[in-house]
Amino acid sequence: xxxxxxxxxxxxxxxxxxxxxxxxxxxxxxxxxxxxxxxxxxxxxxxxxxxxxxxxxxxxxxxxxxxxxxxxxxxxxxxxxxxxxxxxxxxxxxxxxxxxxxxxxxxxxxxxxxxxxxxxxxxxxxxxxxxxxxxxxxxxxxxxxxxxxxxxxxxxxxxxxxxxxxxxxxxxxxxxxxxxxxxxxxxxxxxxxxxxxxxxxxxxxxxxxxxxxxxxxxxxxxxxxxxxxxxxxxxxxxxxxxxxxxxxxxxxxxxxxxxxxxxxxxxxxxxxxxxxxxxxxxxxxxxxxxxxxxxxxxxxxxxxxxxxxxxxxxxxxxxxx
Numbered sequence: 001x002x003x004x005x006x007x008x009x010x011x012x013x014x015x016x017x018x019x020x021x022x023x024x025x026x027x028x029x030x031x032x033x034x035x036x037x038x039x040x041x042x043x044x045x046x047x048x049x050x051x052x053x054x055x056x057x058x059x060x061x062x063x064x065x066x067x068x069x070x071x072x073x074x075x076x077x078x079x080x081x082x083x084x085x086x087x088x089x090x091x092x093x094x095x096x097x098x099x100x101x102x103x104x105x106x107x108x109x110x111x112x113x114x115x116x117x118x119x120x121x122x123x124x125x126x127x128x129x130x131x132x133x134x135x136x137x138x139x140x141x142x143x144x145x146x147x148x149x150x151x152x153x154x155x156x157x158x159x160x161x162x163x164x165x166x167x168x169x170x171x172x173x174x175x176x177x178x179x180x181x182x183x184x185x186x187x188x189x190x191x192x193x194x195x196x197x198x199x200x201x202x203x204x205x206x207x208x209x210x211x212x213x214x215x216x217x218x219x220x221x222x223x224x225x226x227x228x229x230x231x232x233x234x235x236x237x238x239x240x241x242x243x244x245x246x247x248x249x250x251x252x253x254x255x256x257x258x259x260x261x262x263x264x265x266x267x268x269x270x271x272x273x274x275x276x277x278x279x280x281x282x283x284x285x286x287x288x289x290x291x292x293x294x295x296x297x298x299x300x301x302x303x304x305x306x307x308x309x310x311x312x313x314x315x316x317x318x319x320x321x
Contacts, residue, residue, distance in 0.1 A: 007318060008033065008133050008141055010121050010158070011149035013041020014304050015296045015311030017109040019147050022315040024113060031141065032115040033133070039115060040106035041149075042270070042297075043304065046186065047101070050221040053186040054102045055268055058200065058212050058227070059083055059095040060304035066312070067305050071096060079108045083217065084198040095200075101219045124148075124158045126165060130290045145291035145318045149311060151272040152177040152279070152298050165289050174284060177298040180232035181239070182209075182273035185250045189224040191260030201257065207234035208250065211257055228254055232273065243267045274302040282310050285317035293317050 007023055009016045012034035024030045044056035062068040074080035074096075081099045085092035098105035120136035130144040148155040152174055156162070162171065192215070195201050199216030203209060210229040214220040228250055230238075238246050247267050251258075275298040282300050285293040293314035297303065300310030 005029070005145060006130075006143040007031075007145040007147060008131065008143040009147045009149065010034075010124075010133075010155070011041065011296070012036070012039035012106070012110065012115050012117070013149060013296070014043060014106070014307040015300070015314070016041075016147070016149040017106060017113070017115075018308050018311035019149070019293075019295065019315035019318075020113050020115075021109065022312060023318065026319065030114065031143070032110075032113055033119045033121055033135065033141075034115065034117050035120045037117055038103060038107065039110050039117070040103045041307075042273070043098070043102040043106045045098075045101040045103035045219075046266070051188050051225050051264075052101055052220040053214050053225055053227050054097070054212065054217070054219065055184045055186055055227050056270070057102055057304055058210065058229075059097050061093050061095060062305060063093075064305060064309060067308055070308070074105065074108075077108070079105050084200065097217065097219075121158055123160055125161055126289050131292070145293075147293045147295060147311075147314050147318065149294075149296045149307075149314075151179055151296065152294065153179075153272075155294050166286075170284075173279065174294065176277055177275060177279050178277035179272040179298070180274050180276045181235040182232060182270040183230040183235045183238060183246055183250070184268045184270060185226075185228040185230075185247060185254075185265060186268070187226050187228070187251070187258075187262045187265040189226065189258055189260035190263050191223055193224040193226055194257045194259040195226070206253060207231055208253055211254060224260060226254075226258075232276075235269070235273070276302075283314040283317060285314060287320070291318050 006029045042056035062071040083097040131146045133141040195213040199213035201211045212227040214225040215222040283295040295310040295314035297307040300306030
């Protein structure tokens with residue numbers, strides 16, 4: 001599409017912000033809409049006083065050469081830093097984290113962008129001049145192109161009139177994208193935890209998948225702020241269970257790794273924690289009746305890197321229109 005074209009992007013996670021930065025750098029007029037209080041999506045952090053929890057993605061890796069170049073820039077800018085290196089790949093694969101925290105990395109990416117948080121998109125409709133986006137604030141926006149980076153079921157729900165222009169077989173392919181849930185417990189202890197340096201522990205058996213010590217990670221001041229991610233099976237089994245009961249179960253299971261008594265805790269349920277059935281392409285795009293793309297880790301893979309590459313591909317597809 002021509003330089004100066006307009007694009008609305010729904011979702012200010014990694015895919016949405018990557019697409020927005022790419023298009024704006026090429027002269028597009030871009031607006032990013034997000035229902036949350038701050039950007040990042042599953043690059044999520046909760047902080048209160050000295051306590052801080054990365055309660056979504058704990059780190060990211062960089063396998064793709066293009067993404068590695070971007071990560072190098074983030075490190076040079078002080079937005080990201082190495083956390084630890086695994087011992088399973090040739091030469092070791094670096095796990096990076098947000099230098100301040102994961103959410104702050106996303107905030108840095110919003111610099112210079114028109115990002116509108118606390119904005120719920122109610123519907124996206126096709127019109128004579130392109131797309132019309134209706135929000136909960138009563139605002140109606142128009143754009144030549146749209147990129148949706150929310151989980152695919154949510155994106156399809158916004159496209160209520162898509163039966164008129166989206167072929168049934170394509171709709172079925174998009175509907176096949178599936179996600180796993182996760183329950184995340186954030187707890188503060190009165191003493192340092194038993195999680196060894198560098199503060200990351202992956203468990204191979206049982207209801208807990210990961211325990212991360214945010215104090216040892218370097219984003220909290222202690223004595224120990226832990227993030228506990230459940231397995232998807234635990235989350236599914238406890239979908240309707242009260243928060244207090246779920247918290248008690250996870251605390252009991254995590255007992256050997258705590259090292260201190262919990263003095264506060266908070267539970268968060270991720271309905272779309274990670275994709276388990278992917279769309280077969282890095283993004284979905286159409287140029288008729290008007291340019292539209294769907295992107296995110298449901299297309300690129302269950303990593304921050306996958307979301308980045310998917311958002312980049314979606315933006316490149318919009319350029320072709």
